[in-house]
Amino acid sequence: xxxxSIVEDVIIAALSIGGDFAEVxxxxxxxxxxxxxxxxxxxxxxxxxxxxxxxxxxxxxSAYAYTNDSCxxxxxxxxxxxxxxxxxxxxxxxxxxxxSDIKNNSTILIFPSSVEKSKKVQLMKRAYNAAKSYDxxxxxxxxxxxxxxxxxxxxxxxxxxxxxxxxxxxxSINSIASKNxxxxxxxxxxxxxxxxxxxxxxxxxxxxxxxxxxxxxxxxAELCPSGKMPVIITNGYGGTIFHEACGHGLxxxxxAKGSSVFCDKLGKKIAPDIVTAVDDGxxxxxxxxxxVDDEGTKTKRNILIENGILxxxxxxxxxxxxxxxxxxxxxxxxxxxxxxxxxxxxxxITNGDSTFEEIISNxxxxxxxxxxxxxxxxxxxxxxNFGVTEGYIVKNGKIDRPVRGAMxxxxxxxxxxxxxxxxxxxxxxxxxxxSMSGAVPTNxxxxxxxxxxxxxxxxxxxx
Amino acid sequence: MQAKQFIKNLFGAxxxxxxxxxxxxxxxxxxxxxxxxxxxxxxxSKAEEKGLSFRGIYEGKMGYSYTEKIDEASIEFLVNDxxxxxxxxDSDEQETIFKGSDHYNEVNTFNLELxxxxxxxxxxxIKLIEKEALSLDDRVESINYCIYGDQSRxxxxxxxxxxxxxxxxxxxxxxxxxxxxxxxxxKTAFRYKLYTDFNKFDYKAxxxxxxxEALSLLGAESIKSDNYPVxxxxxxxxxxxxxxxxxxxxxxxxxxxxxxxxKLNQKIASERITIVxxxxxxxxxxxxxxxxEGFATKFKKVINKGVLATxxxxxxxxxxxxxxxTGNAFKSSYKxxxxxxPTNMYIEKGNKELDxxxxxxxxxxxxxxxxGVNSGLNPISGDFSLAATxxxxxxxxxxxxxxxxxxxxxxxxxxxxxxDIGNDLVFLMPSNGYIGSPxxxxxxxxxxxx
Numbered sequence: 001x002x003x004x005s006i007v008e009d010v011i012i013a014a015l016s017i018g019g020d021f022a023e024v025x026x027x028x029x030x031x032x033x034x035x036x037x038x039x040x041x042x043x044x045x046x047x048x049x050x051x052x053x054x055x056x057x058x059x060x061x062s063a064y065a066y067t068n069d070s071c072x073x074x075x076x077x078x079x080x081x082x083x084x085x086x087x088x089x090x091x092x093x094x095x096x097x098x099x100s101d102i103k104n105n106s107t108i109l110i111f112p113s114s115v116e117k118s119k120k121v122q123l124m125k126r127a128y129n130a131a132k133s134y135d136x137x138x139x140x141x142x143x144x145x146x147x148x149x150x151x152x153x154x155x156x157x158x159x160x161x162x163x164x165x166x167x168x169x170x171x172s173i174n175s176i177a178s179k180n181x182x183x184x185x186x187x188x189x190x191x192x193x194x195x196x197x198x199x200x201x202x203x204x205x206x207x208x209x210x211x212x213x214x215x216x217x218x219x220x221a222e223l224c225p226s227g228k229m230p231v232i233i234t235n236g237y238g239g240t241i242f243h244e245a246c247g248h249g250l251x252x253x254x255x256a257k258g259s260s261v262f263c264d265k266l267g268k269k270i271a272p273d274i275v276t277a278v279d280d281g282x283x284x285x286x287x288x289x290x291x292v293d294d295e296g297t298k299t300k301r302n303i304l305i306e307n308g309i310l311x312x313x314x315x316x317x318x319x320x321x322x323x324x325x326x327x328x329x330x331x332x333x334x335x336x337x338x339x340x341x342x343x344x345x346x347x348x349i350t351n352g353d354s355t356f357e358e359i360i361s362n363x364x365x366x367x368x369x370x371x372x373x374x375x376x377x378x379x380x381x382x383x384x385n386f387g388v389t390e391g392y393i394v395k396n397g398k399i400d401r402p403v404r405g406a407m408x409x410x411x412x413x414x415x416x417x418x419x420x421x422x423x424x425x426x427x428x429x430x431x432x433x434x435s436m437s438g439a440v441p442t443n444x445x446x447x448x449x450x451x452x453x454x455x456x457x458x459x460x461x462x463x
Numbered sequence: 464m465q466a467k468q469f470i471k472n473l474f475g476a477x478x479x480x481x482x483x484x485x486x487x488x489x490x491x492x493x494x495x496x497x498x499x500x501x502x503x504x505x506x507x508s509k510a511e512e513k514g515l516s517f518r519g520i521y522e523g524k525m526g527y528s529y530t531e532k533i534d535e536a537s538i539e540f541l542v543n544d545x546x547x548x549x550x551x552x553d554s555d556e557q558e559t560i561f562k563g564s565d566h567y568n569e570v571n572t573f574n575l576e577l578x579x580x581x582x583x584x585x586x587x588x589i590k591l592i593e594k595e596a597l598s599l600d601d602r603v604e605s606i607n608y609c610i611y612g613d614q615s616r617x618x619x620x621x622x623x624x625x626x627x628x629x630x631x632x633x634x635x636x637x638x639x640x641x642x643x644x645x646x647x648x649x650k651t652a653f654r655y656k657l658y659t660d661f662n663k664f665d666y667k668a669x670x671x672x673x674x675x676e677a678l679s680l681l682g683a684e685s686i687k688s689d690n691y692p693v694x695x696x697x698x699x700x701x702x703x704x705x706x707x708x709x710x711x712x713x714x715x716x717x718x719x720x721x722x723x724x725x726k727l728n729q730k731i732a733s734e735r736i737t738i739v740x741x742x743x744x745x746x747x748x749x750x751x752x753x754x755x756e757g758f759a760t761k762f763k764k765v766i767n768k769g770v771l772a773t774x775x776x777x778x779x780x781x782x783x784x785x786x787x788x789t790g791n792a793f794k795s796s797y798k799x800x801x802x803x804x805p806t807n808m809y810i811e812k813g814n815k816e817l818d819x820x821x822x823x824x825x826x827x828x829x830x831x832x833x834x835g836v837n838s839g840l841n842p843i844s845g846d847f848s849l850a851a852t853x854x855x856x857x858x859x860x861x862x863x864x865x866x867x868x869x870x871x872x873x874x875x876x877x878x879x880x881x882x883d884i885g886n887d888l889v890f891l892m893p894s895n896g897y898i899g900s901p902x903x904x905x906x907x908x909x910x911x912x913x
Contacts (some may be wrong), residue, residue, distance in 0.1 A: 031798075034551070037718055043800050044548040047529035048540060051512070063507040068514070068531045085507045117551045140719050176720070176843060183722060183843050224848075226871070226911030227688040257500060259607040259642060261649075339508065373838035380607055380642045381649050383866070385850035387838030406911075407839040407848040407869045455685070457839075457848040457869025459909040 001153045002026045002052070004161060006072050008095050010054065011157050013076045017083035019056035019063070021317075025294065026052050026070070026153040027336040030113055036124040036143040039132070044117065051336040054079050058086035060322050064339040097161040102292050105299075106285045108167045110195040112147035120145055123171070123199055130205040131175045134212035137219055139178035141212070144189075145171050147196070154296035162296045168193050168287065168441060170430065173208045177215035184221075184404070186214030187371070187389065191430040191441070194285045214371055214390050221402035224391055224458030230366035231408060231454040232359055232394065237372040237429030239444035241451075242277060242349055244375040244384040245412035250304055250312075251330075252319035252342040253436060254379040261382040261413050265310045271416040274352050277305040279314060281329055281345035287430040288347075288443040292329070294340040299329040304347075316342040334438025341437045348445030352422025356448050359421050361397040367456055368392040368399060369408065374431070382412035407457035415451055423448035466533070470621055473517065473538050478623075480542050482519035484560035486622035488755070489515050490797045495582070496612040499589045514797035517541045518560075524549040525558035527800050558779050558801075562624040564759035567752040568743055572632040574659045578615060585611050588664060589637065595670040596641055602681070603674060604644040607651070611637045626757045634659050634748055634896075639669065643677040650866075652677035652832075657896040659746050676831070679854075683864035685912035686855060692827035693870065693908045694820055694856075697889040699830050700900035703847065704738075704810065706840040707874050708898060711765055712791075712803040713780035722845055722875065726771050732878035734769040737811040742790065747807035748890070749897040753790070755801055760790035765808070777803050809899030813884030817902050820883055822859040824904060829854045829861070830870060845874040851910075868912040872905075880906040 007024050014022040028050050035043040052075060053066040065082040067074060112120075124143040131141040147169040155161040172189025188211035192198045233241055246262070254260035262270070271277075281299030283289050290299050295317050303311045315323065316331035319342060333340035360368070368391065375386025391403045428445035470487050477485045491513045498506035515537075516529040528544035530537045589611040597603055613635035620628045640653040654673040656664060695703065715721040723731065742751055742760035754760055756778055764772050776784070777792035780803065793804035821829060830853040840847040848871035854861045885902035 040553045041551050042554050043527075044551055045527045045529070045798070045800050046544050046548060047516075047798060048532060048537070049798075050530070050532040061503055061505055061507075063509075065509045067511055068533075069511075082507070082509065085504065117547055121551045142720075178719070181722070185841060185843050226869070226909060228913060254607075257607065258605060337510065337512070339506070375838055376835055378651055378834070380651050383834070383850070385835035385839065385869075387835065387848070405841065405846065405848065406871065407835055407850060409835075409850045409867060409869055411867075455867060455869065455911055457850070457871050457911040459848070459871045 001028055001151060001163065002070060004097055006075065007155045007161070008097055009072065010075045010079045011155065012095055014054065014056050014079035014083040015157060017080050018086035018088065019058045019083050020088060021057040021157050023055045023156040023295065024052065025336055027150065029148055029150040031148045032112065032146065034120060034124060034145040036121070036128055038140065039125065039128050041121055049335060053336040053339070054082055055339050056083050056086055057318060058088050061086060062318055062339065066336050095157060096159065097155055098159055099161045102162055102164060105282050105291055106193050106289060108195040109197040111149060111167060112169055112196050113149055115196045123204060127171065127173050127204045127208040130208035131173050131212040134209050135216050137177045137179055137216050138175050138212050140176040142174045143171065154292070154294070156296065160296045162292055164291050166193065166290065167195055169196065169198055171204065173211040175212040175215040177219035179219045182219065184215055184218035186211040186218065188214070189430070191287045192285050193287060193289045217402050218390060218404055221404045223460045224403040224406040224456065225460055226456055226458035228453050228455055230363055231451045231456065232363060232366060232368045233449050233451065234370045234372065235423060235425045235446055235448045236427035237444055238369065238449070239348055239429060239446040240372050240375050240386050240431070242446060243344065243347055243433070243444050244377040244386055245410065245415045246277070247344050247347050248377050248435070249379045249382060249412055250314055252313055252315040252323060255313050256319035256322040259380040261379070262310065268310055269308050270310045270413060271305055271308040272419055273308045274422045275305055275308050275416065275419055276350045277348065278303055278350060279330065279344050279347045283346050286346045286428065286443055287441050288345040290345065293331045294333045295327065295331040297327045297329045297331065299345060302328045302330065314342045314344065316340060332437060332440045334440055338437040343435060343437060343440055344433060344442050346428065346443035346445065348426065348428060348443070349422065349447065349449065351424045351426045351447050354421050354423050356423055356425055359423055359448055359450050360394060360399060362421065363394045363450065364396060366394045368394050377412065384412055385409045403458070409455045409457060415454065418452040419449055420452050421450035469533055473541060474623055476538050476542050477519055480546060482521045482542065482545060484623050485517070485519035486560050486620065487515060487517055488794060488797055489513070489619045491617045493615045496610060497586060497589050498608070498610045499593050502590060502594065504586060516794065516797040517545060519545050520560065521546050521549040523557065524552045526552065529797050556779050556783060560622050560624050561626060561757045561778060563626045563757055567759050570743055570750050570752045572630065572750050574633055577613065577633055577635055577659060577661050580661045588666060592639060592666040592670050595666055596639065596674055599670060599674045600678060602643045602645055602678060604642045606639065607642055608638055608640040620757050628753050628757055630751060635661055637664060639673055641673050641677050643681060645681050648681045650677055650680040650683065652680065655891065657748065680852060680864045680866065683852065683866035685867040686865050686910065687913050688911045690907045691910050692824055693905045694824060694827065694829045695903045695905060696817070696829060696831045697885065697887045697900055697902045698891045699833050700810065700903045701889060701891045701898055702833055702836055703840070704900050705898040706836050707842050708805055708808065709842050711775045711805065713774035713776045713784060714803050716774055717780055717783060720843060723771060723774070727774070729771060730769045731771045731875065732766055732769045733881040735813070735881055735884055736766055736769055736878060737764060738766040738808065739811055740765055740775065740805050740808045742806035744807040747897060749806045751806065754792040755794040756792040758788045758790045758792060760806060763789060775803050775805060777801060805897065807897050809888060809890070810901060812886050812888040812901040814886050815883060817885050817887055820885055820902060820904050821856055824856055825859050827856050828865065828910065829856055833870070847872060847874065868910055871909045871911065877905055882906055
């Protein structure tokens with residue numbers, strides 16, 4: 001991608017001007033994005049992202065620059081211009097980068113770039129047909145497909161030099177149901193750190209039907225009631241609640257500067273005994289997995305909460321300096337256009353003892369959030385929200401009737417304490433998480449859980 | 464390689480491969496971002512980026528490709544990619560390459576003084592505002608974000624039909640988020656300012672404004688779930704309009720993805736509502752004389768006194784509807800295909816001060832911030848349910864601050880329920896500042912709390 005001796009020269013050039021640590025990140029990425037609407041391929045865009053990011057630390061401060069022009073003269077110029085904003089050059093450096101081989105956690109069988117686009121389109125059409133023919137009420141279906149092969153080179157002044165290739169693909173189906181001048185939507189999709197063989201491991205028609213089923217259910221559903229009530233949150237994508245309510249607040253990005261409600265809580269009880277939560281970047285072929293993070297550190301299985309006790313944060317190199325902690329292999333970035341910072345990979349609450357049926361039958365009245373949209377959080381206060389796209393009222397231990405989407409809100413540290421049942425049906429959903437270092441693929445996972453009381457942002461009183 | 468030579472070579476290679484009409488869109492950005500933390504420049508980021516988008520018509524269909532590596536080797540990749548992308552397109556809508564409009568309005572979008580402002584002045588400004596905000600009150604716990612950034616962007620469209628257009632635009636922004644704390648509570652507030660003129664950043668005024676708002680929220684509590692009369696402050700109304708701005712796209716209408724389908728020339732909102740799309744607005748972040756297809760832009764009323772006057776078109780949707788393009792073709796970046804977006808779009812202001820609106824409402828809620836737009840607002844159904852913060856209004860006065868509530872409703876009902884409009888039009892984040900609204904008084908919204 002970039003010659004080792006050029007990388008060495010760039011790092012030395014930076015440190016000769018300022019800083020005590022320098023890093024080079026090179027990215028060469030092939031992207032394919034296809035959109036199918038009304039059964040026809042509407043958009044087909046592909047292209048090549050290419051650029052180099054240079055990052056320099058001086059103590060706790062950092063400077064970052066990136067460019068698309070990777071000729072040696074330009075990179076050295078950029079490195080020097082960036083370093084000049086920092087103090088404390090420590091350099092009479094000599095540097096001998098040693099290429100280290102990395103352990104590959106995820107086997108890729110069929111590289112997407114080797115697959116004809118028409119094959120990808122066939123797959124999309126199968127999904128379209130399954131969703132569209134699900135019911136007469138389905139008026140429109142959009143299918144989105146993406147794949148990418150991201151080649152990265154990461155090197156730094158500590159002698160690190162690694163290269164990796166990351167391959168991902170994802171397909172999603174949006175269905176719209178129309179009735180009486182109203183429209184409601186359904187969404188389903190899946191993705192993996194895998195090649196095109198991923199689609200042999202799932203039944204795409206099942207996902208398509210699921211999307212159509214949601215839209216049909218919602219067009220026939222009444223408005224969601226509002227107020228405080230127990231909320232049962234589905235497995236898989238339901239993990240959005242932990243991601244927002246707690247996960248972001250454990251990122252060093254916020255911990256290092258004291259702007260998280262979870263600062264100074266290590267070793268303290270922050271959740272009931274039944275809650276254990278993990279962030280694991282090593283799961284083979286999982287959507288949010290990486291062999292090495294975007295600073296070149298090996299990913300790990302990080303225990304965040306064990307039996308209710310806060311065990312660890314997600315740490316990157318820069319914030320690790322402020323916190324006096326080592327990297328947990330959690331530093332990520334969308335592309336060379338972003339300096340990396342601590343982020344989640346595959347985050348999930350581990351299995352408990354209850355069955356789904358037990359959780360429902362033990363609930364006298366409440367909301368079952370079966371379909372989950374995205375969410376957001378303000379880590380310094382812990383205030384979070386996330387959207388329910390498909391809801392059901394539970395009455396007298398039984399699912400009573402579907403209700404339309406509503407927002408759920410709360411404070412992270414309060415909600416964690418309110419989890420009173422954890423199911424035994426752990427699953428993972430594939431999301432895209434947006435934060436300071438851009439949009440990165442993350443898994444959201446959990447078994448079905450119940451929260452004793454949460455504010456449900458519906459539109460009417462329950463009769 | 465020089466852009467001109469590259470384009471010439473690319474068009475040559477494309478023609479040889481059988482591509483008929485071709486177009487190149489080049490975007491160059493120069494970006495600076497500074498973040499200050501406890502008096503030091505904690506993060507400094509600088510970039511020069513360039514990308515090239517190539518599209519062309521092969522066997523009657525338009526294919527797209529892009530690259531960030533502008534070298535001889537990319538030419539073959541671009542040409543092959545465009546051809547392979549056309550082969551799978553089976554949309555019946557024909558896209559065309561445009562030869563150019565007869566006339567383009569002149570716009571002034573480049574501020575030379577901003578470009579020439581030395582970096583030291585920017586650093587000084589961002590340090591001053593952090594210091595000022597920290598000094599205003601003992602309860603200011605920390606400034607969790609204090610960021611200054613500016614960007615200069617050059618666009619160029621060149622095609623084989625003779626079109627050759629260039630534009631240059633720059634702007635600067637600052638973002639500050641403060642955390643305040645007392646014995647019982649912790650709250651945040653933020654301000655985002657975007658200007659083309661660096662001199663407009665008033666660090667004292669911004670710091671005072673954001674700190675006062677954060678302090679006013681300490682001790683905020685929820686409120687009983689019910690329907691309340693509501694004033695959406697200008698920034699909140701702008702966020703909601705932004706979330707739904709896609710409903711005006713003719714593309715969404717034609718694909719049955721917008722509830723405005725079949726509503727042209729019908730009343731869809733209170734007669735108090737007029738929504739304008741103004742590409743010539745002074746200091747607008749989307750001010751431009753031509754759109755992403757090279758069409759001359761136009762001033763238009765999208766909703767005129769409650770009546771839907773036009774959809775927003777690019778050439779493809781206009782052809783399908785048998786109308787003229789409204790000059791709203793849009794490419795979010797060189798990576799994206801051509802879609803439709805507003806230029807500078809806003810709800811026309813009324814003549815009331817916010818204070819006056821509060822006084823006249825007597826009892827209800829003034830909403831000053833909402834969260835969760837990405838998941839809580841459904842542009843297809845029009846439904847929204849958003850986490851909200853604000854004040855309870857009693858007898859025409861602010862009684863107390865309110866948080867941990869949601870406001871919920873439907874956009875199409877909301878547009879009909881607008882009872883009053885403020886004189887405080889503002890353009891705001893998100894959306895890079897091209898969607899604006901004044902404060903709106905709404906008859907009633909569902910509020911979930913206790």
